[in-house]
Amino acid sequence: MSEHKGxxxxxxxxxxxxxxxxxxxxxxxxxxxxxxxxxxxxNLQDKANEIVKCGADKAYLADNQALERxxxxxxxxxxxxxxxxxxxxxxxxxxxxxxKPLAARLATRLETGVVPDCTKLSIDEQKRLVGDRxxxxxxxxxxVTFKKKPQIATVPARAFEKPEPKNRNGQLVKLDVKIExxxxxxxETRPLETSNVRIEEAEVIVSCGRGLEKKEDKVMLDELAxxxxxxVGCSRPLAEDRKWFSEWVxxxxxxxxxxxxxxxxxxxxxxxxxxxxxxxVIVAINKxxxxxxxxxxxxxxxxxxxxxxxxxxxxxxKQLQ
Amino acid sequence: MRKIIVCxxxxxxxxxxxxxxxxxxxxxxSAPRKMSDFxxxxxxxxxxxxxxxxDTEICTMTVSSEDAKAVLREALAMGAxxxxxxxxxxxxxxxxxxxxxxxxxxTKKIGECSLILCGETSLDSFSGLVGPRLAELLNLPxxxxxxxxxxxxxxxxxxxxxxxxxxxxxxxxxxxxxITREINQPRIPSLMMIMKASKKxxxxxxxxxxxLQKDKIASKIELVEVLAxxxxxxxxxxxxxxxxxxxxxxxxxxxxEGIIGR
Numbered sequence: 001m002s003e004h005k006g007x008x009x010x011x012x013x014x015x016x017x018x019x020x021x022x023x024x025x026x027x028x029x030x031x032x033x034x035x036x037x038x039x040x041x042x043n044l045q046d047k048a049n050e051i052v053k054c055g056a057d058k059a060y061l062a063d064n065q066a067l068e069r070x071x072x073x074x075x076x077x078x079x080x081x082x083x084x085x086x087x088x089x090x091x092x093x094x095x096x097x098x099x100k101p102l103a104a105r106l107a108t109r110l111e112t113g114v115v116p117d118c119t120k121l122s123i124d125e126q127k128r129l130v131g132d133r134x135x136x137x138x139x140x141x142x143x144v145t146f147k148k149k150p151q152i153a154t155v156p157a158r159a160f161e162k163p164e165p166k167n168r169n170g171q172l173v174k175l176d177v178k179i180e181x182x183x184x185x186x187x188e189t190r191p192l193e194t195s196n197v198r199i200e201e202a203e204v205i206v207s208c209g210r211g212l213e214k215k216e217d218k219v220m221l222d223e224l225a226x227x228x229x230x231x232v233g234c235s236r237p238l239a240e241d242r243k244w245f246s247e248w249v250x251x252x253x254x255x256x257x258x259x260x261x262x263x264x265x266x267x268x269x270x271x272x273x274x275x276x277x278x279x280x281v282i283v284a285i286n287k288x289x290x291x292x293x294x295x296x297x298x299x300x301x302x303x304x305x306x307x308x309x310x311x312x313x314x315x316x317x318k319q320l321q
Numbered sequence: 322m323r324k325i326i327v328c329x330x331x332x333x334x335x336x337x338x339x340x341x342x343x344x345x346x347x348x349x350x351s352a353p354r355k356m357s358d359f360x361x362x363x364x365x366x367x368x369x370x371x372x373x374x375x376d377t378e379i380c381t382m383t384v385s386s387e388d389a390k391a392v393l394r395e396a397l398a399m400g401a402x403x404x405x406x407x408x409x410x411x412x413x414x415x416x417x418x419x420x421x422x423x424x425x426x427x428t429k430k431i432g433e434c435s436l437i438l439c440g441e442t443s444l445d446s447f448s449g450l451v452g453p454r455l456a457e458l459l460n461l462p463x464x465x466x467x468x469x470x471x472x473x474x475x476x477x478x479x480x481x482x483x484x485x486x487x488x489x490x491x492x493x494x495x496x497x498x499x500i501t502r503e504i505n506q507p508r509i510p511s512l513m514m515i516m517k518a519s520k521k522x523x524x525x526x527x528x529x530x531x532x533l534q535k536d537k538i539a540s541k542i543e544l545v546e547v548l549a550x551x552x553x554x555x556x557x558x559x560x561x562x563x564x565x566x567x568x569x570x571x572x573x574x575x576x577x578e579g580i581i582g583r
Contacts, residue, residue: 013484072463097483101453101465101499104417108457113418113541116448130545136445137335140347143545183462184496187489192482204581228581240503251447252502260580269336281580282554283571298555299574301567311568319572320582 004089004149007031009056010038010079011094012070014047015162018054020092020155022163023121025055030123033089034058040078042068052170054163062175069186070098072105077180080109088150090129092121095154103154112148119159129153138251138274158200158257192246199249204230204260205279207249209272210237211265211286211305215244220306221264224313227320228260235266250275264305268293285309323377323472325367326431328424328439328451329396331389332357335445345549356392359440361399363500365507367438368400370472378402380431384412384423390523397518398510404521405431409528416540421454423538426531428459436477437497441466452499462492465499 007028011017021037028035037056039048044063051059062078083091083106093103095117107114118131129151135142145151199205206225212218212234221232233256239248249256251271257278264285266272273296276282284297285305294300301308334355339348356364364381371377381396382405383389393404407427415423428437437459442449449465456463468487469480478491479498510518528538559574561567575581 097466097481100449101463104450104453105457105463107450107541108418108421108454111418111541113416114448114450115542116450124545134550135447135547136333136338136347136349137447139335139338139340139549140547141550142547145543145545146541147539147543148541184464184490184492187478187491189486189488192485192487241506252442260575270338271335277550277552281575281578283575294556294558296552296554298557299571300556300558301571302558302560303564303567307564308568311564312571315565315568315572316581319569319576 004087006034006036006086006088007090007092008036008038008082008086008088008150009092010040011096011099012040012075013094013096013099013157014050016094016096016155016157017051018162019157019160020094021051021054021056023155023160024092025163027090027121027123027129028057031089031127036060036086036088038062038079038082040067040075048172050165052172053165053168056170058171058173060173060175062177064179066179071182071186072098072102072184073180073182075102076105076109078175078177079106081177082175083110083150091150091152093152093154095156100154103152107152110150110152112150112152113146114152114154115144115146116154117156118153119156121153121155134251134274137270138277139270156255199231199233199247199254200256202231202256202258204228204262205233205249205256205258206230206262206264207233207235207266208238208264208305209235209266212238215242217306218244220309220313224262224309224316227313227316230258230260235272263293263297264309266293267291268296323374323436324432324434325370325377325379325436325438326428326434327360327364327367327379327381327396327401328437328455329360329364329381329383329392330357330440330443331355331383331385331392332444340549345551347547347549354388354392355444356395357440357444359442359444359500359502361440361507362502362504363438363440364396364399364401365505366470366500367436368508369505370436370470371400374472380405380434382407382424382427382431384408384415384420384427393523394518395510397521398515399508400510400514404523405526406523407526407531409533411528411533411535412538414540415538416542417448417450417454418541419538421451421458423531423533424451424455425458426533427526428455430526430531433495435494436472437461437495439497439499441499441501449499452497456497459497462496463499464490464492464496466501467498468501468503470498470500470504
C-alpha cells in the first residue's frame with residue numbers, strides 16, 4: 001500500500017476542479033505528498049495555468065480534439081493509464097452527472113472503493129482518507145474510509161471554496177495516451193429548459209410545496225421573492241408530479257445553502273430537508289402545526305400561506321424602506 | 322425474444338426511519354423496507370417497452386436477504402416475468418463493488434439480454450455507483466440519468482439530464498441504462514395481478530450457485546460511523562392576532578438578525 005503516493009484531482013467541470021483543489025492542497029500537505037491535477041479536453045493551456053495558480057504541483061494534460069467533449073470510455077482510459085503508472089494514493093473526482101459514473105467505473109477497473117458525494121474530507125490517524133456524506137435520505141451523515149488504494153472520492157459542487165489564485169510554479173506534463181473508443185454516441189446536446197437562474201447561488205429562496213393550490217398562485221411567491229431580492233423554488237411534488245416547475249430543491253434535486261429559506265406549504269419530508277440543511281435561517285409557513293418542517297425551522301408560522309405571504313411581502317417592503 | 326433485466330434494491334424506507342435523539346443513532350433494524358423508488362421507475366419503463374414492442378421478457382433481480390422476496394413479488398405483480406434473488410450470509414456486508422460483481426455474475430447466469438435497467442441511485446444510500454460498475458464489469462455501453470428511453474431495432478436512445486444540458490445519446494444493445502424518477506409514474510398493481518404474482522416462482526441463488534470469489538465480494542470501503550446530523554435550529558413560533566401582525570414580527574426578526582435588508 002505504501003507505494004501509492006500523490007493526491008490526484010479531476011473534474012470535467014473546470015470550476016469544480018478548482019474548488020476541489022483547495023481542499024486537496026490541504027490534504028496533500030498533511031500527507032506531505034504531491035498535488036496533481038489531471039486535465040482532459042482540448043486547448044487546455046489556460047486552464048492548466050489556472051490550476052497551478054490554485055495549488056497544483058503538477059498538471060497532466062490530455063489535450064486532444066477527440067477529447068473535447070466528455071465521453072466516458074475516452075476519459076476513463078486517460079485516468080486509468082495515469083492511475084496505473086503513477087499509483088496515486090487519493091483520487092478526487094467532481095461529482096457531476098458524468099463524473100460520478102466515471103469514478104465508479106475507474107474504481108471498478110482499479111478494483112478499489114469509491115465514496116461518493118463527500119461534503120467533508122479528512123485524514124485519519126492511519127493516514128487514510130475519510131469522507132463525510134449524507135445518507136439514508138438525509139437522515140444521517142456517514143463517515144466512510146477505505147480499505148484499498150487508490151482511495152477514490154467524489155466531491156459535489158460548492159462543497160469547498162475555490163482557492164485564491166497565487167503566483168506559483170508547477171510542472172505541466174503533456175500526455176500521449178491511447179484513447180479508448182466510446183461505446184456510446186452523443187446525438188445532440190441542448191441547454192436544459194430552465195429559468196436560467198441558478199438557485200444554488202440565491203441568497204434568499206422562497207419555496208413552495210403541495211400547500212400551493214394552483215400554478216397561477218406562484219405569483220405570490222414571485223412577489224415576495226422580488227421584495228427580498230431572492231428566487232423562487234419548490235419541493236419535488238410540484239416539479240415531478242404537477243410539472244409546475246422544471247427543477248426542485250431536495251436531495252434528488254438542488255441542494256441549496258441560502259442565507260434565508262422560506263418554506264411555504266412544504267411538509268418537510270426528510271429528502272427535502274436534506275436539500276436545505278445548510279441554509280442559515282429557515283422559515284416555515286404551514287397550516288398543519290404537526291408538519292415536520294417546524295422541527296428544522298428557526299421561525300415557524302402556523303397559518304394559511306395565502307394570507308401570510310402577501311402580508312409578509314408588505315411587511316418586508318415597509319420595514320426595508 | 323428480447324430480454325430486459327431490471328436490477329432492484331430493497332431499500333430502507335427513509336421516510337419512516339426513526340432516529341434516537343439522544344444518541345443520534347438511526348433505528349435501521351426496525352425501519353420498514355420497500356422497493357427503491359428509482360428502481361421502480363426502471364421496472365415501469367421496462368414494462369412500457371414490453372407493452373410497446375411485445376416479444377419481451379422482463380427479468381428482475383436483487384442481491385439481498387431472504388425478506389427481499391416481497392420486493393420481487395411486487396415486481397412480478399407490476400408485470401415482471403421472472404424474479405431472481407441472490408441471497409447469502411457471506412453477502413451481508415457487500416459494498417457497491419461487491420453488489421455490482423454479484424449482479425454481473427447473476428446476469429451472466431440469466432443469459433443474454435438486450436438491456437439492463439437500474440435506478441440512477443438508491444433511495445437509502447444514494448450512491449449511484451452500482452449501475453456504472455455493473456456496466457464496466459459486463460463491458461457494456463452505459464447511459465446514466467435517463468429521463469426518456471426509446472428502443473428501436475438493436476439501438477437504444479436515451480435523453481439524459483445533465484447539470485446544464487439535456488444530452489441525447491445512443492448505443493447498440495446490449496446496454497445499461499440508469500433511470501431518473503422524472504421518467505414515469507410507476508403503476509400500482511391490481512389485486513388480480515398481485516394474486517397471479519403470488520403463484521410465480523422466485524429463483525433463489527446462493528454465492529456458491531454463482532461461484533462467487535471471496536476477494537471480489539470483500540468490501541473496499543469501511544463505514545466509520547453513521548449518525549443523524551445535529552440540528553441546531555431556533556424553532557421560534559411566531560403568533561399574532563392576524564396575518565399582518567405575524568408577518569410584521571417575522572420581518573422584524575429577520576432584519577434584526579441581519580438576514581435581510583443588507
